[in-house]
Amino acid sequence: MNVSPDLEGRVADWLDARATADGSDRVLAAALEEVSHVRQERAPSSSRLRRVARPMVMAAALAVALVVVAVTAIPPVPETASARVTGVWPVESDVAFTADLPSDASNDLYWRAASYDTWSSADRGWRSSVEASTSVPAGSSIVDVADEPMRSAGMSEIAVTISPRLDSTVVVAPGIPAVVDQATVVETMGPGGPLVQVSLSRPATSYRVTGLGGSQTSVSATDLMTAGTDYPDDVRTRYAQAPAASELGAASMAFLGAARASSRDDPYDLAAEIVEAFHDPGFTYDVDTRDIDCRGDGFTECFLRTKRGYCMYFATAMIMLLRHEGIPARIVMGFLPGERVESTVTVRTHDAHAWVEVFFPGWGWIAFDPTPRDGASRLAPGPTP
Amino acid sequence: MRAELVERARDGDANAFGELAAGEVQRLLVVARLIVGDRDLADDVVQETLVRCWRYLPTLRDIDRFEGWLSRILMRAVADQSKRQRRPAEVSMQAMLIEPATMDEVSAVDDREQLDRGFRQLSIDHRSIVVLHQYLGLSMVEVGDLLGIPEGTAKSRYHYAMSALRAALEADGRVPIRGEVLA
Numbered sequence: 365m366n367v368s369p370d371l372e373g374r375v376a377d378w379l380d381a382r383a384t385a386d387g388s389d390r391v392l393a394a395a396l397e398e399v400s401h402v403r404q405e406r407a408p409s410s411s412r413l414r415r416v417a418r419p420m421v422m423a424a425a426l427a428v429a430l431v432v433v434a435v436t437a438i439p440p441v442p443e444t445a446s447a448r449v450t451g452v453w454p455v456e457s458d459v460a461f462t463a464d465l466p467s468d469a470s471n472d473l474y475w476r477a478a479s480y481d482t483w484s485s486a487d488r489g490w491r492s493s494v495e496a497s498t499s500v501p502a503g504s505s506i507v508d509v510a511d512e513p514m515r516s517a518g519m520s521e522i523a524v525t526i527s528p529r530l531d532s533t534v535v536v537a538p539g540i541p542a543v544v545d546q547a548t549v550v551e552t553m554g555p556g557g558p559l560v561q562v563s564l565s566r567p568a569t570s571y572r573v574t575g576l577g578g579s580q581t582s583v584s585a586t587d588l589m590t591a592g593t594d595y596p597d598d599v600r601t602r603y604a605q606a607p608a609a610s611e612l613g614a615a616s617m618a619f620l621g622a623a624r625a626s627s628r629d630d631p632y633d634l635a636a637e638i639v640e641a642f643h644d645p646g647f648t649y650d651v652d653t654r655d656i657d658c659r660g661d662g663f664t665e666c667f668l669r670t671k672r673g674y675c676m677y678f679a680t681a682m683i684m685l686l687r688h689e690g691i692p693a694r695i696v697m698g699f700l701p702g703e704r705v706e707s708t709v710t711v712r713t714h715d716a717h718a719w720v721e722v723f724f725p726g727w728g729w730i731a732f733d734p735t736p737r738d739g740a741s742r743l744a745p746g747p748t749p
Numbered sequence: 750m751r752a753e754l755v756e757r758a759r760d761g762d763a764n765a766f767g768e769l770a771a772g773e774v775q776r777l778l779v780v781a782r783l784i785v786g787d788r789d790l791a792d793d794v795v796q797e798t799l800v801r802c803w804r805y806l807p808t809l810r811d812i813d814r815f816e817g818w819l820s821r822i823l824m825r826a827v828a829d830q831s832k833r834q835r836r837p838a839e840v841s842m843q844a845m846l847i848e849p850a851t852m853d854e855v856s857a858v859d860d861r862e863q864l865d866r867g868f869r870q871l872s873i874d875h876r877s878i879v880v881l882h883q884y885l886g887l888s889m890v891e892v893g894d895l896l897g898i899p900e901g902t903a904k905s906r907y908h909y910a911m912s913a914l915r916a917a918l919e920a921d922g923r924v925p926i927r928g929e930v931l932a
Contacts, residue, residue, distance in 0.1 A: 371915055372883065378864040379783055379884040385775035391792045392774045395799035396767050468804060471829040585897050627901045636902040643874075644909065 448489035453651040453674040456713040464525040473538040475699035478561035494554040510559035513728040535562040539575035588632035591724040603692035613665035631691045675718040675735040692723035831873035867917035875910035
């Protein structure tokens with residue numbers, strides 16, 4: 365049986381035939397029953413969020429400084445100064461950490477561990493351009509010593525308890541870690557610069573951390589489309605430098621041209637279109653790329669020509685393309701949401717992940733996940749729930 | 750007056766919320782069942798949507814935008830559900846195979862079975878956009894707003910979804926099925 369040309373008509377008829385709402389009384393009754401239990405714990409009002417967030421806005425005075433940091437470590441880059449692309453992504457299923465979430469937390473919290481600004485095609489790796497570290501006492505504000513721009517309103521704030529593996533001191537959080545209940549060492553890109561990562565001063569069986577503005581965000585697509593390109597100078601300098609000429613080639617330019625042609629002329633549209641294009645079946649997610657022959661092409665060009673790789677490839681290529689267009693973008697290393705049973709999440713080594721943050725004036729860094737994964741929906745700005 | 754119900758519910762009036770929810774539940778159920786496929790899972794998604802609606806109503810600023818806001822909560826709940834349910838939903842083969850069909854109905858029934866199977870093979874993102882555009886008749890601007898993506902992205906996602914569906918139907922068509930002789 366051939367597919368008829370009027371597939372849309374067939375689908376519309378089929379959907380109409382399938383549409384049903386019988387049993388709605390039962391669903392409604394169940395929902396209202398549950399609502400009667402949660403009546404006392406409605407969402408925190410925005411005033412509470414604002415009270416927490418406001419000092420951060422002040423703390424986020426713009427500071428540029430250049431030093432170098434020793435960056436530790438999440439799998440698969442344990443205790444090294446950078447996140448390098450080795451050609452193999454870990455697939456082990458041992459537990460990296462467990463997290464206790466508030467019961468109303470979303471299921472799509474990405475766990476943020478580290479961020480870098482500088483890509484080296486020669487080293488095939490990300491590192492921070494400059495390094496500095498500061499000891500922060502238990503319970504003190506981390507965002508006071510790091511320059512992470514924060515919005516004042518609509519910022520999600522989630523406190524979680526993490527039980528890490530004892531051999532790992534890297535702090536993971538649903539967003540930028542604002543406060544940890546243990547002494548930490550905070551690594552920044554230069555004194556008072558953007559956050560690289562936070563480590564516990566000594567190993568602990570568990571710690572409590574408050575994450576701000578993670579993958580759960582209340583920014584709408586319209587907000588981002590109209591955010592403009594009035595970037596702070598330090599953000600532009602650090603995160604929007606055009607990649608080396610060797611990084612991008614014919615395949616990259618063709619890809620970028622197609623993405624630009626099908627998006628409107630704003631950074632959000634372009635970023636979203638790149639993510640969309642990476643979900644084309646022409647791209648293959650593969651955790652082992654050691655057999656790929658790059659024939660001397662730069663990293664991004666090689667990836668966009670062969671269209672095979674894992675998260676580091678998708679994320680790095682997206683950042684290079686955005687930076688080529690003068691749009692500030694950076695890489696984030698961390699973990700996928702993991703497996704949730706009631707309020708406990710188990711995150712395994714194979715959940716280790718790299719994704720992208722793009723800067724929007726007035727909104728700060730917004731997460732995008734360009735890596736196609738089966739069955740998963742994508743990070744997209746939307747309402748807090 | 751719905752605006753008034755929304756306002757009262759936002760201010761914590763549980764009775765007003767009950768009335769409001771009663772007016773919305775059918776619309777939510779239809780959409781969730783079309784996208785999720787499995788009826789029990791879809792019912793869970795709608796229940797979760799209504800609970801989140803109550804919980805987050807205090808954050809709704811513009812009462813006139815309640816309907817779109819609630820739809821976004823639904824789409825987010827659908828996405829969360831698909832993450833919990835990592836395996837693709839099983840094809841539900843029920844009813845139609847068993848019911849005797851008259852000759853006139855045979856091709857329509859086969860078409861539906863084939864679409865049932867093909868649609869189940871799409872990702873949740875693709876199923877969502879097809880239902881929003883084809884069933885609800887939303888424009889790509891509206892679809893983009895609901896899914897939190899730009900119009901251009903919504904257009905290309907829809908295009909990819911229909912291509913994927915066509916590919917699934919073509920692959921399915923290679924297996925001899927009842928309707929073949931009629932096609």
